Amino acid sequence: MFFGTLFIMKLTARQQEILDYLHSEHRRSGIMPSTREIQKHFGFASQTAAVSHLRALEKKGAIVKEERKARAVMFADAADREPIVDVPIYGAIPAGYSDDTEPTPDGTLSVDVCSMGLTERSKAYALKVRGESMIGAHIMDGDHVVLEYREPRDQDIVAALIDGETTLKRFVTSGRKPYLKAENPDYPDLIPAQELLIQGVMVGLVRGASRRW
Amino acid sequence: MFFGTLFIMKLTARQQEILDYLHSEHRRSGIMPSTREIQKHFGFASQTAAVSHLRALEKKGAIVKEERKARAVMFADAADREPIVDVPIYGAIPAGYSDDTEPTPDGTLSVDVCSMGLTERSKAYALKVRGESMIGAHIMDGDHVVLEYREPRDQDIVAALIDGETTLKRFVTSGRKPYLKAENPDYPDLIPAQELLIQGVMVGLVRGASRRW
DNA sequence: CGAGGAGGGGGACAGATGAACACTAAAAAT
DNA sequence: ATTTTTAGTGTTCATCTGTCCCCCTCCTCG
Incomplete structure (x- = not known):
């Protein structure tokens, strides 16, 4: 075959597993696994197994290696991978809205910028929803709502500071004066909506496991 | 200062240069420069210059290094990240449920395993929801449902193949024989639920932007 | 039947790489 | 005024890591 290297040939299930492992490790930590780390992760008794898989992946065009360099594996399809942003999760946002000392997050949510329509620059954060106040918008208790700091538009769902507590409400400007609606x-x-602090505009929602629907 | 390492201290101009170089190289190729590559790039006569800069960056909390590992420099924000898996998105799953030739995905969703309660081994996939058949479970048209291949339990929401089409239904085993409920x-x-192919069990949901709530 | 590919085991080797130690000099902090 | 930090040079050492070689068992394809 003359143009073999130009095509991304079909990977076997095992090769796809290896590639997935490389991908997730590299995206999580930024560090590419070494051949011996691959070996350990898959329980190979010999390092050769990892090496030959890498060689197969390179032959099929899935990865590109730089010779004799440590952890020097590049993904051939690097371009179409969406970048990941880490979104801090807050149980609630106390009064100090834009102060520098942010409240300690209760965790982190990692989402690709594409699925939420985020930009890498936008400071997004997530809020764990408590209660059923937005059940009409199909936002359930325990959901994580991803918010972005920006001006709300009509019908946006916003996080607002009401009585010292952060609550989700729909922002409506149909009449003359804007108001918030549960x-x-x-x-x-x-x-x-006057005199109220809009703390963010909802751009996405993540509903996790370990719960009953 | 006792808790110095907890804060990200101000970098010097030179240290920022080094950090920028690491960032740009890592984004360009995915490969973190080694100390000797840093040395060459900045024209240091000694490798120690690069090493000491890395040490300074680590002390100030800009990077995290893994000791005695090649090119093992993480940027601080990636250090405590959960593993991330890419789940393929399907518009629908045609009849061939467990065949080897998977349908081409309509994209990829990247989620951290923690938020969905996935294991890295579990082959998860996502389904773009069409229609309002599960609106009672607060699953909206356009949502992405993340599913896992496993045995359904009572009250699980499952993807089932009905009349050649994949549909979300609730799996109920309250009576004698299990059935599916919209x-x-x-x-x-x-x-x-007999004679039906259960194609996956819902473990999470991602609702993206670029839509109206 | 033979050839080749996928998937692996065992071990040796050499270059790539991080880390350590000694020493210098200027700037910044105390 | 003294100490600490920054920013280096030069060298050695230990280990990490990729590569190579020879071995094996299944398959599939011609």
Whole structure:
């Protein structure tokens, strides 16, 4: 075959496993596993197994190696991988909205910028939803809502500081003066949006496991 | 200062140069420069110059190094990151459930294993939800549902192959025989779960931007 | 039947790489 | 005024890591 190296040939299941491992490790820590680390991770008794898999991946065009350099594996399709941003998770955002000493996050959510439509520059954060106040917008208790700092537009879902507590509400400007509306009949809605701190605009939602639907 | 290493201290101009070089090289090729490559790039006569700069950057919290590992420099924000897996997104899963030739994914979703409770080994995939058949479980049209291949348990939400199409349904085993139930009164529910292919069990949900809530 | 590829085991070797030690000099902090 | 930090030079050492060689068992394809 003359143009063999130009095509990305089909990988076997095992080769795909290796490639996935390289990918996730490299994206998590930024460090490419060495052949002996691959060996350990897959439980190979010999380092040769890892080496030959790398060679196969290179022959099929999935990776490019630089010879005789440590951890020097590049992905051939590097371009179409979306960058990852780390979004800090807060249980709630206390009054100090834009102060420098941010509250300690309760964890971190890693999302690719594409799925949330984030830019790498935008300081996004996540809020763990408590209660059912936005159940009408299909936001459940325990969901993680990803928010971005920007000006709210009509019908945006925003995090607002009400009575010292951060709450999700829908931002409505249909009338003359904007107001906030809860998406649950049991909750008070129609709070004038003046004098209220809008802490962020919802751009995405992540619902995790370890819960019942 | 007792807790100096907890804060990101101000870098000197030279240290910032080094950090920028690491950043740009790592983004360009995915490979972190070795100490000798840093040395060459900045024209140091001695390798120690590079090493001491790295040490200074680590002391100031800009990077985290893994000792005695080649090119093992992480940027501080990546150090405590959870492993990330890429899950392929399918618009739908055609009849061939467990065949080797998987349908070409419509994209990729990157999630940290922690937020979905995935294991790195589990072959997860995502399904773009069409329609409102599961609106009662607060799964909206356009959401991405993350699924895992495993045996469904009672009340799990599963992807099932019904009439050649993949649909989300709740798996119920309350009675004698298991059945599938739609979470929308407008949709037919109570489909006997026998003779049906369960293609996956929902473990998470990602709702992206570029849509209206 | 033979050839080749996938997937692996065992071990040796050499170059790549991080780390350590000694010493210098200027700037910055105390 | 003294100490600490920054920013280096020069050299050696230990280990990390890629590479190479020879071996094996399954498969599949011609």
